[in-house]
Amino acid sequence: MKEITDMKKVQAIAPDRRKFFRQLGMASAGVGAMLATARNAKADITDVDIVQFALNLEYLEAEFYTVARTGKTIDQMGVAITGSGSAGATTGGQKVTFIEGSTLALSADEIGNDERAHVNYLRQALTALGIQPIAKPAINLNALGTGFESQEAFINLARAFEDVGVSAYGGAAPLIQDKTILGVAARILATEAEHTGNLRLHAALYQAPTIAVDSIDIQPPPSGKRFISVDSNGLTPVRTPGQVLYIVFGGKANASSGGFFPNGVNGGINSSSAAATPSA
Amino acid sequence: MINIHRRVLNILTSAAFLTAGSFAQTNTIANTSMASYGPIVAPDSIAAVWGTNLASQTVPATSLPLPTSLGGVQVSVTDSKGMKLIASLFMVSPGQINYVVPATAAIGNATVTVTSGANTLQGPLLISNVAPGIFTANADGKGVPAAQILQITAGGQTTIQTPFMKGQSTFVPSPISLSPSTDSYFLVLYGSGIRRRSANPAKATIGGVSVPVSYAGTQSQYPGVDQVNIGPLPQALVGMGQVDVIVYIDGVPANTVQLSFQ
Numbered sequence: 001m002k003e004i005t006d007m008k009k010v011q012a013i014a015p016d017r018r019k020f021f022r023q024l025g026m027a028s029a030g031v032g033a034m035l036a037t038a039r040n041a042k043a044d045i046t047d048v049d050i051v052q053f054a055l056n057l058e059y060l061e062a063e064f065y066t067v068a069r070t071g072k073t074i075d076q077m078g079v080a081i082t083g084s085g086s087a088g089a090t091t092g093g094q095k096v097t098f099i100e101g102s103t104l105a106l107s108a109d110e111i112g113n114d115e116r117a118h119v120n121y122l123r124q125a126l127t128a129l130g131i132q133p134i135a136k137p138a139i140n141l142n143a144l145g146t147g148f149e150s151q152e153a154f155i156n157l158a159r160a161f162e163d164v165g166v167s168a169y170g171g172a173a174p175l176i177q178d179k180t181i182l183g184v185a186a187r188i189l190a191t192e193a194e195h196t197g198n199l200r201l202h203a204a205l206y207q208a209p210t211i212a213v214d215s216i217d218i219q220p221p222p223s224g225k226r227f228i229s230v231d232s233n234g235l236t237p238v239r240t241p242g243q244v245l246y247i248v249f250g251g252k253a254n255a256s257s258g259g260f261f262p263n264g265v266n267g268g269i270n271s272s273s274a275a276a277t278p279s280a
Numbered sequence: 281m282i283n284i285h286r287r288v289l290n291i292l293t294s295a296a297f298l299t300a301g302s303f304a305q306t307n308t309i310a311n312t313s314m315a316s317y318g319p320i321v322a323p324d325s326i327a328a329v330w331g332t333n334l335a336s337q338t339v340p341a342t343s344l345p346l347p348t349s350l351g352g353v354q355v356s357v358t359d360s361k362g363m364k365l366i367a368s369l370f371m372v373s374p375g376q377i378n379y380v381v382p383a384t385a386a387i388g389n390a391t392v393t394v395t396s397g398a399n400t401l402q403g404p405l406l407i408s409n410v411a412p413g414i415f416t417a418n419a420d421g422k423g424v425p426a427a428q429i430l431q432i433t434a435g436g437q438t439t440i441q442t443p444f445m446k447g448q449s450t451f452v453p454s455p456i457s458l459s460p461s462t463d464s465y466f467l468v469l470y471g472s473g474i475r476r477r478s479a480n481p482a483k484a485t486i487g488g489v490s491v492p493v494s495y496a497g498t499q500s501q502y503p504g505v506d507q508v509n510i511g512p513l514p515q516a517l518v519g520m521g522q523v524d525v526i527v528y529i530d531g532v533p534a535n536t537v538q539l540s541f542q
Contacts, residue, residue: 097319097320097406099318099320099408099411099532099533101532101533102531102532102533103531103532104531104532149388149389150387150388150389150406150407150408151320151406151408152387152388152408153388153389204478205409205478205480205530205531206387206408206409206410206530207387207409207476208387208409209387
């Protein structure tokens with residue numbers, strides 16, 4: 001199993017945690033000393049598994065924005081994509097026609113930079129720990145058959161990615177044992193939340209219809225009613241890693257590939273569960 | 281209300297100085313905004329089809345409401361929901377057709393069909409909620425706008441200046457006077473793709489100076505034509521020479537145009 005391989009590697013390498021925490025922007029080497037071996041008793045998921053899982057999603061988001069704005073893939077922009085697991089090409093998608101200089105186009109550029117930075121950041125953090133980051137798996141950007149044909153199609157897919165991203169970090173947070181990792185995850189979650197707030201407002205301004213990714217999705221206007229994707233308690237939805245994979249695998253439960261990841265994802269968290277439901 | 285500058289009407293009912301080859305290859309058609317010449321248009325805005333052999337001759341519309349057939353040529357828009365909508369026409373010519381994107385066209389990818397006798401040509405059209413464009417005097421989306429400067433005295437008398445003049449081969453900015461400084465001056469721009477904006481305020485800068493936008497919306501005389509009133513223009517513009525004018529509608533910039541200030 002991939003996760004066990006990673007764990008053995010961690011134990012064998014005796015990681016330089018001080019360097020890792022420097023990568024994470026933390027001064028103290030004592031915080032989160034059990035990072036690599038911390039294991040969630042319920043789910044048998046390690047913090048490394050969660051970081052690698054997040055890296056799969058960041059690869060997807062980074063590829064989406066980079067192709068949409070430049071027509072290039074992230075490796076063509078200098079982002080490293082090699083690593084453990086099965087590497088694959090990115091297919092589908094194309095440069096989107098934007099009105100240049102618009103807040104949407106400028107926001108898409110910023111968000112794309114952020115997502116590429118997230119890929120670099122997570123890869124560097126893992127490497128600093130002595131763990132090989134996962135390779136970018138094969139990605140099919142055309143999984144939904146939309147996202148690139150107009151500004152509005154771009155908003156639709158971008159909004160879905162960002163809201164799912166927010167829920168993914170929120171869902172993974174309780175599984176993270178190390179507080180340093182948790183702190184970084186919180187900051188990335190906040191970044192993704194700013195992204196989705198931006199895109200949801202653009203959806204409303206552009207009157208861009210959006211699709212619901214599952215039954216807990218809160219769509220922005222005009223398809224939905226809320227500018228902000230929170231429930232009656234003012235909280236964003238959360239999805240477990242399995243529920244996130246359900247979405248990115250194209251609405252497949254108990255699957256290990258499909259949708260945006262035709263050959264599956266890399267790392268120890270790689271199977272979808274049933275879709276998230278309001279009562280879950 | 282002041283009457284629309286006649287140059288705008290000339291632009292709408294004439295073939296531009298631009299050629300179809302700027303936008304479309306042989307046996308294809310391309311669509312742009314008639315104001316900005318950008319690739320994205322809005323519902324109820326004025327667009328141009330570019331191609332070859334679109335019509336046998338140039339025929340302008342001569343009355344309102346606009347016709348849906350001119351010189352035997354029709355234009356239809358099949359929107360992203362599959363609805364086929366007939367467009368009103370300002371002008372048809374062999375290389376260019378100026379038409380109004382149907383107000384009910386859905387946002388997203390559409391297909392434009394030009395039917396001229398037995399010939400049918402199709403090409404893609406991108407429709408967004410707003411796609412602001414400003415008509416320019418040279419009908420190329422650049423340079424000096426086909427605009428007016430409205431001067432109002434303290435006593436309420438109004439005078440209209442034209443901010444462009446004939447150069448050697450094209451229209452060029454005519455230096456605008458903001459004197460006497462006790463009068464108020466407003467820039468009246470004509471454009472398209474603006475009217476469906478949100479209730480958020482429109483923004484504008486002249487020479488990098490933020491200027492108030494007192495109106496941005498429909499111009500009532502002609503279909504698809506919008507108007508943006510900017511002002512009162514600040515005296516800080518005096519002596520700036522040629523400057524860029526940029527209008528933002530819901531965060532989307534219109535084509536940059538130029539004015540000159542004495």
